[in-house]
Amino acid sequence: EAGVAQSPRYKIIEKRQSVAFWCNPISGHATLYWYQQILGQGPKLLIQFQNNGVVDDSQLPKDRFSAERLKGVDSTLKIQPAKLEDSAVYLCASSLADRARDEQYFGPGTRLTVT
Amino acid sequence: AQSVSQHNHHVILSEAASLELGCNYSYGGTVNLFWYVQYPGQHLQLLLKYFSGDPLVKGIKGFEAEFIKSKFSFNLRKPSVQWSDTAEYFCALRGNQGGKLIFGQGTELSVKP
Numbered sequence: 001e002a003g004v005a006q007s008p009r010y011k012i013i014e015k016r017q018s019v020a021f022w023c024n025p026i027s028g029h030a031t032l033y034w035y036q037q038i039l040g041q042g043p044k045l046l047i048q049f050q051n052n053g054v055v056d057d058s059q060l061p062k063d064r065f066s067a068e069r070l071k072g073v074d075s076t077l078k079i080q081p082a083k084l085e086d087s088a089v090y091l092c093a094s095s096l097a098d099r100a101r102d103e104q105y106f107g108p109g110t111r112l113t114v115t
Numbered sequence: 116a117q118s119v120s121q122h123n124h125h126v127i128l129s130e131a132a133s134l135e136l137g138c139n140y141s142y143g144g145t146v147n148l149f150w151y152v153q154y155p156g157q158h159l160q161l162l163l164k165y166f167s168g169d170p171l172v173k174g175i176k177g178f179e180a181e182f183i184k185s186k187f188s189f190n191l192r193k194p195s196v197q198w199s200d201t202a203e204y205f206c207a208l209r210g211n212q213g214g215k216l217i218f219g220q221g222t223e224l225s226v227k228p
Binding site: 056 | 119147151157158159160161164166205207209210211212213214215216218219220221
């Protein structure tokens with residue numbers, strides 16, 4: 001089966017610019033996650049969707065970050081305006097449902113560099 | 116507070132050496148534990164998981180981990196590493212209600228041929 005797809009794979013922008021990332025989860029997966037992985041750290045959840053509803057966005061910097069999953073399938077994550085500290089890999093993951101034993105499958109990530 | 120701590124930042128071993136990577140967690144409730152691996156240039160993959168029952172769990176590629184509740188630990192082991200095990204390893208936990216994975220900082224393993 002096809003895995004989680006993400007694009008672009010790499011992005012370099014200047015601070016104060018905006019950027020958007022796209023994620024296509026595994027077909028049939030109701031739950032979608034966006035994680036931020038800063039160099040030298042483990043991934044940290046930014047936002048979790050169940051179908052097209054937000055389950056957890058407690059760690060999302062809402063003054064600059066936004067995300068949507070309009071039709072319960074693809075998702076986009078946007079940063080506007082970007083700061084230097086947003087340089088990180090942004091990982092999208094999906095799972096069949098939001099049960100503790102449902103495996104989360106990760107995409108290849110988008111590496112963002114803010115200069 | 117919910118957290119995962121991996122004590123080793125970078126481990127360097129020769130082929131055929133034994134491996135043990137430490138993982139300790141803090142969580143106020145029933146916990147589910149995972150080890151993920153990220154090979155160079157590849158995405159995060161599940162290596163093994165513990166939900167309940169036998170505290171010694173076996174995963175892919177000869178890896179195993181032992182859940183010791185009294186020590187809040189879930190250490191990863193492999194009796195004999197190979198060059199192809201060179202990767203970054205992440206310990207993670209998840210509560211029984213589902214939701215996010217909470218990851219440790221990761222341990223980079225380099226295996227010398």
